[in-house]
Amino acid sequence: MELSSPDREPTPPPPSPSDGELVARVLAGDTSAFDELIRRYQRQAVAVSYRLLNNVDDALEVTQNAFVKAYASLASLEKVESFGGWLMRIVSNLSLNFRRGRAGRRHLSLHDGGDEGQADAPVQQQWQSNTAGPLHQLQSQEMGEKLKNAMSQLSDKQRQALVMFTIEKMPQKQVAQTLKCSVEAVKWHVFQARKRLKELLADYL
Amino acid sequence: MNRDQLEFAVSQYAEGGLSADQEAALKQVIEGDPEAEKILEVERSLSSLLAVGLGEVPAVDYEQLFGNISQAVAQADAPQVKTYRIGSWNWPARLALAASVLIVGFVGYHFYAPSSGPVISNGVAVEHPQQIANAPRSSTQIQVLTAAISSPSAASAVSRIAIGPSPAAATAALGHYEGVFSSRSGKVAISAGLEPADKPDFPY
Numbered sequence: 001m002e003l004s005s006p007d008r009e010p011t012p013p014p015p016s017p018s019d020g021e022l023v024a025r026v027l028a029g030d031t032s033a034f035d036e037l038i039r040r041y042q043r044q045a046v047a048v049s050y051r052l053l054n055n056v057d058d059a060l061e062v063t064q065n066a067f068v069k070a071y072a073s074l075a076s077l078e079k080v081e082s083f084g085g086w087l088m089r090i091v092s093n094l095s096l097n098f099r100r101g102r103a104g105r106r107h108l109s110l111h112d113g114g115d116e117g118q119a120d121a122p123v124q125q126q127w128q129s130n131t132a133g134p135l136h137q138l139q140s141q142e143m144g145e146k147l148k149n150a151m152s153q154l155s156d157k158q159r160q161a162l163v164m165f166t167i168e169k170m171p172q173k174q175v176a177q178t179l180k181c182s183v184e185a186v187k188w189h190v191f192q193a194r195k196r197l198k199e200l201l202a203d204y205l
Numbered sequence: 206m207n208r209d210q211l212e213f214a215v216s217q218y219a220e221g222g223l224s225a226d227q228e229a230a231l232k233q234v235i236e237g238d239p240e241a242e243k244i245l246e247v248e249r250s251l252s253s254l255l256a257v258g259l260g261e262v263p264a265v266d267y268e269q270l271f272g273n274i275s276q277a278v279a280q281a282d283a284p285q286v287k288t289y290r291i292g293s294w295n296w297p298a299r300l301a302l303a304a305s306v307l308i309v310g311f312v313g314y315h316f317y318a319p320s321s322g323p324v325i326s327n328g329v330a331v332e333h334p335q336q337i338a339n340a341p342r343s344s345t346q347i348q349v350l351t352a353a354i355s356s357p358s359a360a361s362a363v364s365r366i367a368i369g370p371s372p373a374a375a376t377a378a379l380g381h382y383e384g385v386f387s388s389r390s391g392k393v394a395i396s397a398g399l400e401p402a403d404k405p406d407f408p409y
Contacts, residue, residue, distance in 0.1 A: 073284070
């Protein structure tokens with residue numbers, strides 16, 4: 001009974017389908033294939049959105065909207081294999097729009113600071129948890145605020161490139177697809193972002 | 206390598222964006238250049254500042270998020286590949302489409318069809334080569350060759366005039382008047398032409 005022999009090597013799991021194959025299946029009517037795409041990219045989408053918005057609840061909302069938008073306009077995706085970059089472009093554009101909308105709402109709000117405080121909370125908590133003592137906490141709060149302000153002074157492209165490449169460690173090629181530019185342009189945006197941050201954060205370097 | 210180039214290279218090095226060869230070459234530069242070493246130190250400080258200052262993404266229940274997104278997607282319209290079926294169009298739309306196709310075909314033919322214009326022969330445009338009238342070839346002056354075409358049809362009595370030296374005159378004159386040709390602006394005088402025989406009010 002050779003087939004039932006315990007020495008027989010286990011059959012390798014089937015290779016997971018590529019993004020292009022999943023997209024093709026969705027377009028052919030197999031909507032369950034989109035679930036695999038959601039599982040594949042939801043963490044990255046949340047991370048990118050969170051870095052751009054500094055608020056996890058907003059990031060989750062943007063992520064959900066981005067997937068729904070991607071699903072509805074999937075037929076317009078020209079290169080099905082670049083689904084990841086395309087989705088991140090939707091995520092980052094929605095995040096930037098959300099950010100602008102939030103800035104507008106805050107500007108109009110009489111209770112300025114409430115929204116901002118919530119947005120900063122996760123960043124500050126994380127930073128605070130890594131330090132000890134009231135002096136360090138004060139310093140870290142000040143630095144966290146300074147870092148947030150410095151990031152907000154970057155251009156959209158610089159901030160997106162920095163978040164995706166430097167902070168989220170996405171491959172340069174995918175960042176280039178997301179920003180609709182060349183890999184060299186991504187390097188340039190990252191360089192310019194870092195250069196600007198070095199100027200703005202000179203006291204902390 | 207100037208300061209900007211050095212900063213760019215060191216920034217890429219700190220980000221891990223250089224190839225192995227580039228990295229090895231830059232290491233050598235950094236070892237022998239205190240300024241480059243200082244730039245690298247600042248870049249590394251910035252990287253750790255970003256890593257620590259921004260922290261990790263807060264914990265998220267990704268199973269719940271997946272469920273929410275999946276539900277929202279299920280309620281959304283399925284992606285539709287747009288198709289256009291001419292059979293479902295009404296007759297004005299069909300007529301407009303047919304007219305558009307005809308117009309495009311006509312314009313395309315007009316611009317891209319092989320030219321039925323004059324034959325180019327020795328640089329002289331000749332509409333009806335057998336009917337061309339050459340000026341005397343013995344003259345050493347620049348000859349103006351005029352050709353009036355007596356066409357069988359009145360509508361095209363004077364359809365095209367080709368102007369320029371005849372090949373013989375050009376050959377004879379070029380040797381003696383090469384300088385004249387190159388230094389003077391070209392002037393053309395038509396010495397004679399034929400009136401259209403059966404269409405006196407022809408404007409040209």
